[in-house]
Amino acid sequence: MGECTNLFPGVVAAKAGTHTAAQFLPGGKVPDIGDIRTQPALGRTLRRIARHGREAFYTGEAADEMVSILRGLGGAHSTDDFAAHSSDYVCSRSRRNTMITTWSSVRRTGRAWPR
Known part of the structure; x- marks a missing residue:
């Protein structure tokens, strides 16, 4: 050990x-x-998300369970909070200069990935 x-x-x-x-x-x-x-339980949730997309996480059974647990711990979360969530999908981009690599996040648009 x-x-x-x-x-x-x-x-x-x-x-x-x-x-x-x-x-x-x-x-x-x-x-x-x-x-x-x-x-x-995590495996079941991940399979649901794979089948049904983000809605399987932010609405329905998963969101209900998370809100129930969080409220039980004193949180003020609601299912509406989860349902209203939105994200910006980004990709990271790097540039190497001498001995330093810098990374930045680039917002993904509906077009091809930024170059």
């Missing part, structure tokens, strides 16, 4: 909410290095 494994399990468990603990503290403990984890 690595020397950092389970260094502060009590602190992690105390700060984790029930839903977080269920995902990241299997059996109520910090996993050991090399443990294999699965997340079937």
